[in-house]
Amino acid sequence: MAQSSAVKVLESIHVSPPPDSVPTTSLRLVYFDMPWFYCGHIERLFFYEFPHPTLHFMETTLPALKRSLSLTLQRFFPYAANIMCPQPPGKPYIQYKEGDFVNFTVAESSADFNHVIANYPRPVKLLRPFVAKLPPALVIDDGIRMLPIIAFQLTVFPNSGICIGSTYCHVVGDGKSFMNFMRSWASVCRSGGDLTCLENSLPLINRDVIKDPRGLELGFLKLYWQWISSSSESSSPNHDVAADKVRATFVLDRAHAERLKHLVTSQCRNGVDSEQLHISTFVVTCAMVWVCLIKSKESAANNLSHGDDDDELNYFILSFDCRNRLEFPVPPAYFGNCLSGCSVEVKKSELVGENGIVLAAKAIGSKIKEVERNILGGSEHGMSSVVEKILSGRATATAGSPKFQVYDTDFGWGRPCKVELTHIDYDGTISLADSRDGQGGIEVSLALNKNQMDAFVTIFEQSLRLL
Numbered sequence: 415m416a417q418s419s420a421v422k423v424l425e426s427i428h429v430s431p432p433p434d435s436v437p438t439t440s441l442r443l444v445y446f447d448m449p450w451f452y453c454g455h456i457e458r459l460f461f462y463e464f465p466h467p468t469l470h471f472m473e474t475t476l477p478a479l480k481r482s483l484s485l486t487l488q489r490f491f492p493y494a495a496n497i498m499c500p501q502p503p504g505k506p507y508i509q510y511k512e513g514d515f516v517n518f519t520v521a522e523s524s525a526d527f528n529h530v531i532a533n534y535p536r537p538v539k540l541l542r543p544f545v546a547k548l549p550p551a552l553v554i555d556d557g558i559r560m561l562p563i564i565a566f567q568l569t570v571f572p573n574s575g576i577c578i579g580s581t582y583c584h585v586v587g588d589g590k591s592f593m594n595f596m597r598s599w600a601s602v603c604r605s606g607g608d609l610t611c612l613e614n615s616l617p618l619i620n621r622d623v624i625k626d627p628r629g630l631e632l633g634f635l636k637l638y639w640q641w642i643s644s645s646s647e648s649s650s651p652n653h654d655v656a657a658d659k660v661r662a663t664f665v666l667d668r669a670h671a672e673r674l675k676h677l678v679t680s681q682c683r684n685g686v687d688s689e690q691l692h693i694s695t696f697v698v699t700c701a702m703v704w705v706c707l708i709k710s711k712e713s714a715a716n717n718l719s720h721g722d723d724d725d726e727l728n729y730f731i732l733s734f735d736c737r738n739r740l741e742f743p744v745p746p747a748y749f750g751n752c753l754s755g756c757s758v759e760v761k762k763s764e765l766v767g768e769n770g771i772v773l774a775a776k777a778i779g780s781k782i783k784e785v786e787r788n789i790l791g792g793s794e795h796g797m798s799s800v801v802e803k804i805l806s807g808r809a810t811a812t813a814g815s816p817k818f819q820v821y822d823t824d825f826g827w828g829r830p831c832k833v834e835l836t837h838i839d840y841d842g843t844i845s846l847a848d849s850r851d852g853q854g855g856i857e858v859s860l861a862l863n864k865n866q867m868d869a870f871v872t873i874f875e876q877s878l879r880l881l
Contacts, residue, residue: 421521421543421569424472428515429480429566431488441492441508443585444624445634446736446751448506450584451499451641456592456813457545457836460578460823461531468522468570475576476520479568479825482603487516489609490595490617492563492586492749499551499559502639508563508586517549517565527574531832535660535867538839544569545836546581559642561585575831588751590735591617593818604826617749624750625742628790655840661861663832664874666699668854673881674698678775691779692786696816696846699856701774702877703844704730704810707860708765710870714863724763729803730778731757731811732785739789756785757803771877804842811843821850834859 464471487494495510523543530540546567552560564582571577582592598615605611666674678693678701708728733755737744744752758781764773803809813835814820820833835845839861849855862870 421523423519423521424468424570425476425520427480427518429483429487429494429518430513430515431491431494432484434512435488436491436494436510436512438512439491439495439510441495441619442621443497443506443508444621444750445626445630446624446753447585448634448638450751451506451638453584454837454841455548455581456584456589457579457581458592458820459541459544459580459832459834459836460596460820460830461527461832461834462576462578462825462827463574463831464570464576464827465573468572471570471576472520475827476568478603478606480518481607483516483518483566483599485607485609486595486599486602486612489612490598490749492619493582493595495563495586497561497563497583497585499561499638499642501557501642504558505635506585506638506642517546517562519546519565519567521567521569523569523571523577525571527571530571530577531575533663533665535662535864535871538655538659538661538836538861541661541834541836541839544577544579546579548581548583559645578825584751587749588735588753589815589818590737591749591751593820593823594747594749596823597819600823600825604824616747618745618747619749621750623742623744623748624752627741630790655861656863658864659839659861660864660867661834661839661859662867662871663834663857663859664703665849666695666702666856666858666878667849668695670878670881671695671698671855674702674771674775677881678772678779681769681772682776691776692782693775693779695854695856697779697782698771698775699846699858700730700732700778700812701771702874703858703860704728704774704778705765705770706870706873706877707810707844708762709770709873710862710866712762712766713869713873714866724761724766726762726808727759728762728765729757729759729806729809730774731755731800731804731809732778732781733812734782734785734789735815735817736789739786754785754789755800756781757800757809762808809842811841812846813838813843814845814847816846816848816856818847820847821852 491510492508494514495508498509499506546565548565549562563586567579569577598612601611733753736752736754758777760777821829838845845859847857849857
């Protein structure tokens, strides 16, 4: 029998930095930020075991979470701010004023906690009630659109667990910035409100460190002006998904990853080939999942119609943290977006062939090496190129990163037992994270129609057995 996962809202409040702790501040957006206006909201869920009743949570744990969030927002105040979007030729910016806040909702669920956090396929709608709802944009003076930045929902599963759900606008900062904020909040909560625990993780909130030696800003401003001219106050992300869509998590452990890396490197024909490749656990995991996705799509489609042309290119979209790769220094603690992207292109016939995983790994590894040599090459044109490839229906994009160490987010009751990115349910990306056991593996989550997921499970398990 299908189980309802609807929630009962217990409390809905606003959380701000402590009074008079942050002055009114405006932050300009830079060319790394502006492409993300075209991106939907980022939705992440952190699940924790919590074998206590709801009343215990409300009386003991919740006050500590709210107080520590307020204190952490003092250091990460852009999350409590709003993004101000003027009409052309205005430039967008982040503005914080005294009294600005984040929405904070507390709810209770009767869903089976173990089923909710399972790795096996479950309907994507199972997790939707635990996703925080970001308030809609407002239009204020002179047609300026004001976008809220982040919202939280804490869901209690009585005597089983809790979920901390976040939904945020990518324009304010990338995943590295967000995870620094989440781990900082967790540290402040765990320390009982002692802000000295943040001394080694304070964000650098200074957009002046981002230089523009190649004159990229105008090209990205034009992208922003196109976005603001075509959007409206009532526009909102489309979260409709097929009724038969399911999501699952797959783990490539360290042992399997090492065998895959050995397989790829052993097939490099010469030393030059090896030097031109970047072969890592991340690369071989992406290669294996990409090939399994293409094969599963073909397997599911064959039940209904003919497959795609074997000579058609398929694309794998990657993003890179640029903080240590630019011609000007950007400190690791920089708060904001500092990402660039690229696409890997391989014919379908090669991906589904006998050596598909090896070919995919070589292509991904080679592209990473190429991009590292010219991280911002063609950036202003790359965005439209990536969008075109995604719209082709033959692209696979990634979200998250194993480097985020999402399972280190400990609020005082232990490491998460599951972390999910739920926006992959409708944007077609796959999410990547470090494995919970901390042994060097990678977790991959994806959402597919049930027929394709069944095929993917079979193909993925077969591929593991052959290693």
